[in-house]
Amino acid sequence: MTSQMINAAAAGTWKLGDLAVNRIGFGAMRLPQTGEALIPDAVPRDRDEAIGVLRRAVELGVNHIDTAAFYFSPLRSANELINRALAPYPDDLVITTKVGPGRGPSGEWLPHATPEQLRGQVEENLRQLGRDHLDVVNLRILGTESIAERFGALAELREAGLIRHLGISNVTPAHLAEARAIAPVVCVQNPYGIGLRPDQDAFVRTCGEQGIAFVPFYAIAATGRQAGATDSDHPDILAVARAHGADPAQIRIAWTLHRGPHVLAIPGTGDLDHLAANVSAGALRLSQDELARLDAVHRQAG
Template sequence: MTTNIMAAASGEFTLGGDRPVRRMGFGAMRLPVGVFGGTPRDPETGIAVLRRAVELGVNHIDTAGFYAWGGVEANDLIRRALSPYADDLVIATKVGPLRGPDGLPSSQAGPERLRELVEDDLRALGLDRFDLVYLRIGGMARDPEESLGERFAVLAELREEGLIRHLGISNVGAEQLAEARSIAPVAAVQNHFHVHHADDLELLRQCEELGVAYVPYFPLGGGDRPLDAERLAKVAARHDATAAQVALAWLLALSPAMLAIPGTGSPEHLEENVAAAALTLTEEDLAELAGQNV
């Protein structure tokens, strides 16, 4: 599928009250490899995908230093593809997870490592300051009992020093959001959320009320567990769209605070994803999809 529909069709959200971003963004996780442990992707294809994303109007790119596999690093590709960066381009990173000997993110950094991780990402990307840095806590599962205060305070210090414009938190619940906000302003929350995994609706509404961006990771299922396309097929057929496009359009319709960051290493999938910015779902569609949440 080829399209010239631009990301601007998704509308804008003002991150942290001062940084406008289009609500259809791009996640860099899949640039180095389709699934952690798989075959590394061709770096030149990744560079082409990034350049095409910007051509299509994407100005919000989500990355992390641990998005790397087999010598291919997402941050390196972003710098090679897009530096010098456009003034309106927002680059967000995540710190916290540490890669083990197998290359997989399998442990967490303590407070003493966070400055180093942020500075490493700044160097890799060729930046002087990040627009947004998330503290990612926990493993793949969320732990509502885990305190983030000591670690988040380190990022708050880096914000005061001018290395970070805005702070975010990832893989968190409402109590952890409150804990973080007691230390420093929170501009974004990034959690696991999609049309078949919508347990976070209450937290999404809280973010919307607070003016905090909600950024779903795995918006299309993620990893080796993609969305159940058959459950989206009826709505997709009504719009001559794909299941993935319907899933992305559903996210954008759910809240004005929602920022989508679908990731891909394929130019064709990139264009399909961005085209979802212009897909308007009807009340009938939304009601039907709401009944599919599990």
């Protein structure tokens, strides 16, 4: 399909609390580096190239950007690039960040933040982005332990005005119930896509029933995860792509958006052509037969 002049609004909108966003957003994880993301020896991306991608994303109607202070490579920080490219920020731009994990100056991963350390991570995001509050902060989880103490710490920062809305990432339904007993949750961010975590299907539906956005990551990369999408894809995905004059990545995005009006997409890229293709995927409308075919591919992974 042609990606010329297609705006992110073609995918429809959803509200993160009181903040309306187009359902096609942008993930900033790949902006600071080329190749595999979040590794200590990543190759920094050209600064002007990254800034150009961010500005073009906003021109294409993207008003939801997902980032984190731990998205950085040697010389490049996603938050710093966002600040440089987009400040002063458009009134309708929603920047979602996440806290919990930490990385040292050399890029090595540190133990997850304690409740006391979360305020420092929030303040670091504020400093890097040049904001006096954060629109949405996701608490990123590792494991199945209780999140009550850490989520409670973020709820206190929300009450103090440093955070507008809260979400959670890499979580279970039990985590969501635990968090909602403490403060409102506007989004859940989990790995999900065609063939990736079909066990999440019921959780996706539950979020929709509760009015909570479900924001998949690795929706294009699938099992490739941080290394990115592979060069090969399932024959049924390729067939649907040919029928629409699209590429497999666009079909993966479109399928994700078809999972419900509350499902948002945050594909990331450092390439202008890929950016335009990702945004245009929001205009794809898949038939019931095509969805059934793709659903079968998805379930096979289970």
